Amino acid sequence: MLEVKNLVAGYRSGGRVLDGVSFSLAAGEIVALLGRNGMGKTTLMRTLTGQLQLQEGSINFEGTDLTNRPSFRFAKAGIGYVPQGREVFTDFSVEQNLMMGVLGKDGIFARLPDNAFDVFPILGERRQQRAGTLSGGQQQQLAIMRALVGRPKLLLLDEPSEGIQPSIVDEIAVTLARIARETGLTILVVEQNLEFVQALASRVMFMENGRIAGATDTVADLHTQTDLIHRYLSI
Amino acid sequence: MADVIALFLDTLSFTLTLLLVTLGLVVIFGMMNVINMAHGEFFLLGAYVVVVVTGAGGSFWLALVLAPLVLAFIGFALEWLVIRHIYHRFIDTILATWGISIALKQAITIMFGPGLQSVPNPLPGTIDLAGIEYPLYRLFIMAMGLLLAAGTYLVFFRTPIGLTARGVIANRAMSASLGINTRRLDWATFAFGAALAGFAGAVMAPIMSVDPQMGVGFLVPSFLAVLVGGVNSLVGALLGSALIGGTSTGLSAYLSQADTQILVFLLAMMVIRFFPNGLTGGKR
Numbered sequence: 001m002l003e004v005k006n007l008v009a010g011y012r013s014g015g016r017v018l019d020g021v022s023f024s025l026a027a028g029e030i031v032a033l034l035g036r037n038g039m040g041k042t043t044l045m046r047t048l049t050g051q052l053q054l055q056e057g058s059i060n061f062e063g064t065d066l067t068n069r070p071s072f073r074f075a076k077a078g079i080g081y082v083p084q085g086r087e088v089f090t091d092f093s094v095e096q097n098l099m100m101g102v103l104g105k106d107g108i109f110a111r112l113p114d115n116a117f118d119v120f121p122i123l124g125e126r127r128q129q130r131a132g133t134l135s136g137g138q139q140q141q142l143a144i145m146r147a148l149v150g151r152p153k154l155l156l157l158d159e160p161s162e163g164i165q166p167s168i169v170d171e172i173a174v175t176l177a178r179i180a181r182e183t184g185l186t187i188l189v190v191e192q193n194l195e196f197v198q199a200l201a202s203r204v205m206f207m208e209n210g211r212i213a214g215a216t217d218t219v220a221d222l223h224t225q226t227d228l229i230h231r232y233l234s235i
Numbered sequence: 236m237a238d239v240i241a242l243f244l245d246t247l248s249f250t251l252t253l254l255l256v257t258l259g260l261v262v263i264f265g266m267m268n269v270i271n272m273a274h275g276e277f278f279l280l281g282a283y284v285v286v287v288v289t290g291a292g293g294s295f296w297l298a299l300v301l302a303p304l305v306l307a308f309i310g311f312a313l314e315w316l317v318i319r320h321i322y323h324r325f326i327d328t329i330l331a332t333w334g335i336s337i338a339l340k341q342a343i344t345i346m347f348g349p350g351l352q353s354v355p356n357p358l359p360g361t362i363d364l365a366g367i368e369y370p371l372y373r374l375f376i377m378a379m380g381l382l383l384a385a386g387t388y389l390v391f392f393r394t395p396i397g398l399t400a401r402g403v404i405a406n407r408a409m410s411a412s413l414g415i416n417t418r419r420l421d422w423a424t425f426a427f428g429a430a431l432a433g434f435a436g437a438v439m440a441p442i443m444s445v446d447p448q449m450g451v452g453f454l455v456p457s458f459l460a461v462l463v464g465g466v467n468s469l470v471g472a473l474l475g476s477a478l479i480g481g482t483s484t485g486l487s488a489y490l491s492q493a494d495t496q497i498l499v500f501l502l503a504m505m506v507i508r509f510f511p512n513g514l515t516g517g518k519r
Contacts, residue, residue, distance in 0.1 A: 049412045075414035087409045089402055099395065100402045104414025108395040150414060 001027045001062050001186055002048075002154055008056035009047045010210075017043040019210035021057070025154070030180055030187040032197040032219070035207035035232055041190045042084055044207070045158045048188070049081045050074040062153065075104060080152030084159045084190075086143040090132030094123050094142055097131050101146040116149050119175060137168030144172065148179070154186045161193040173199040192233075194223050206232040237367040242488050244364070248373050250480030251380025255435035256457040257464070257472045258387055259428030265404045265467045266424040269318060269328040273336040275454030276343075277306050277429045281436025282445045283343055286352045295357035295441070302437035303430035310429025314422045322421075336450070344447045352445040376438055383431065384473065391469060400424065404467070456483060459503045465513025474514050479503065 002025040010017035017040045025031055035041050046052040048059065050071035058067045061077050075081070089097050095112075102110040117124030120141040126134060131142055140160055147155060155176075161169040173196050179185055191197050197204065198219055206214040206228065216228060223229070256278055263271050281302040288298035313335060321327045358375055361368040391397035403410045403417050411417050435453075443449055456479050464475025482502055486495040510516065 051408050051412060070416075070418065071408065071411035072414050072416045075412055081409075081412040083409065083412075087406055089405050089409075091405060092398075092402070096398055099398060100410065100413050100415075103395055103399050103402075104410070104416070108399070110395070146413070 001025055002188075003060045004048070004057065005060075006057040007044070007047055007054060007059070009043060009052050009054050016055075017210055018047065021207075021210065021212055023205060023212050025186055025188060027153075027186055028180070028184045029203060030177075030189070030201050031203045031205060032201035033188060033190045033205050033207055034192075034197065039207045040210040041207055042158055043210075045081070045083070045156050045188075045190060048074070048156055049079060072104060075150065075152075078151075078153035080147035080150055080155045082140075082143045082147050082155070082157045082160060084162065086136075086139045088131040088134075088139050088142050088146070090130070092131055093128050094126050094131055094134070095128065097142055097146050098123075098149050101149040105150045113149055113151075116145065119148070119179070120145055120171075137164040140164055140168070140172065144176070152185070154188065157187065157189040157191075159190055159192065161191060161196045169193065169196055170199070172196075176200060198222055208232060237365075240365055241367050241369065242485065244369055244373065244377070245488075246481050246484040248377045248380070249484045250477050251377050251384065252435055252439055253453070253456055253460060253480045254384050254473060254476040255380055255431050255438075256453050257460045257476050258384065258469065259431040260457055260461050261464075261466065261469060261472045262387075262424055262431075263428040264461070266400065267318070267322060267421055268325060269322070269332065269425075271428070272329055272333040272454075273313070273339060274332075274428070274432055274457065275450030275452075276336045276339040277310065277432035277450075278436035278439075278453050279343065279447065279450035280309065280339065281306055281433035281438075282354070282440040282443070282449060283347065283352070283436075284433065285354050285437045285440040286347070286445060289354060295355070299434070299437050303434040306433025307426040307430040309433075310426040311422050313429075314425040318425065319418070319421065340447050340450065347447075349447055354440040354445055356441045370442075372441060376442070379434075379438055383434065387431070388469060456480070456499075459499070461513075463503050463506045463510075463513060465510075465515035468513070468515040471513050471515035478506070478514075 005022050007018045007021040008016055021044055033041055043052065047054060050066065050069060050073065054068055058065065061079065064077050066074055066077060089100060098112055098116055102112060117127060122138055123142060123145055126138065131139060134142065160172055176187065177200055180187055189200065201219050204216050204219055204222065205212050214228065214232065256274065260271060260274050263269055284302040284305050285295065285298040288301060289295055317331055317335065318328065321331055356372055358372040360371050362371050362374065391401065399415055400420060403415060403420050407417055460475030460479040461472065463478055464471030479499060482499050483495060486498055506514065
């Protein structure tokens with residue numbers, strides 16, 4: 001469903017953070033992207049949402065060429081984004097944040113889907129509360145739900161477990177796995193937390209120096225594959 | 236007592252008109268981070284739409300409806316032709332809009348001459364208000380100012396379009412990644428801000444001296460109002476307009492024009508000294 005070829009992107013000055021990234025995702029797949037800090041994972045995510053312009057390469061999503069199209073086109077094509085640091089609208093209520101997820105997709109008469117407050121029950125309890133007053137884990141759930149109410153076909157998650165208490169990390173992993181199973185949602189997740197990756201992903205790609213340097217389909221015992229861990233993850 | 240009431244009403248009418256101009260500035264700055272130096276000329280053009288329409292035998296009320304429409308179109312055209320190319324260059328937007336302001340002012344001077352244009356008062360007569368005879372038209376201006384300010388507030392805080400706009404102001408990149416066409420909001424905002432200024436110019440035309448310099452006279456207090464109130468806040472626009480409009484009108488009843496200006500500037504400086512982000516502290 002997603003096919004990216006030879007992506008080159010980075011600083012305005014021309015410095016390359018991505019140096020020829022190529023990979024593809026099949027519909028319904030859940031893929032994790034691992035790598036040390038500074039290897040270009042977040043930069044890759046930002047090119048896949050159109051927030052960062054490409055210097056070279058192409059992005060094809062479900063037969064549509066999205067190369068250097070404006071950001072909102074990526075979203076309309078069906079790419080949902082949960083950024084690192086969550087980026088919820090802190091001054092808006094929980095409900096208003098979720099509304100932002102449908103207004104861009106469906107126009108100004110958009111309505112929230114019925115299950116908007118059921119997937120993560122805490123969001124229903126905090127419906128009118130300002131998002132800025134939520135805990136990190138609650139904000140993460142809000143950011144994920146904000147993307148999901150827009151009915152994406154591909155969900156991009158950038159470090160969803162960062163700075164969040166373990167019980168909520170588990171809840172998020174379980175919920176996302178269930179939604180993917182039920183709806184056929186494709187997920188690409190950048191993550192440092194191996195447990196989260198093992199609970200969710202069916203394939204892992206490793207990123208090094210702005211390229212996809214390796215991959216493995218055996219995720220269940222990832223933490224025992226010390227050669228891979230050492231090469232791509234340890235500092 | 237009658238003097239006090241008259242002064243109060245004058246203050247209110249100036250504040251509300253100032254608010255129309257200030258709202259446009261705040262909305263444009265908040266949305267696009269553009270300081271629009273041509274905003275005073277949008278006000279000016281609004282007044283000249285009235286001059287043209289009434290000069291051609293049309294009614295003032297027709298002109299009052301046309302002015303915001305014409306300015307919305309001019310705003311849209313300028314955004315598309317000039318501003319959208321320089322969004323990420325903050326200083327250049329000041330230069331470019333300043334250039335636009337000079338060009339517009341000169342175009343008006345070439346077409347209409349530098350002299351004063353007169354616009355007949357569409358609502359002559361006065362109304363008895365608690366014992367004082369107050370011009371009917373000034374009350375109309377106040378009503379319009381209130382209505383538009385309230386309308387703008389409602390649009391921004393009570394409608395999905397307003398929510399979208401505030402979302403883009405808060406986090407443009409994230410809003411775009413949620414599917415919101417931020418480009419379309421940009422030109423719509425610019426056109427809306429221009430229309431507000433155009434309407435203010437048109438509605439003030441009958442009680443102001445309409446000449447090519449009239450825009451500056453409104454731009455300066457508007458900027459002061461924005462700085463005092465806080466650059467990113469609609470409530471700030473109201474506070475700033477009230478403070479600047481109120482002191483200007485209040486003091487000018489007792490002092491010369493020049494002394495009034497000096498005191499208003501001093502007051503603005505004091506406020507900015509203690510509230511560097513304006514009275515609303517940059518709260519949105």
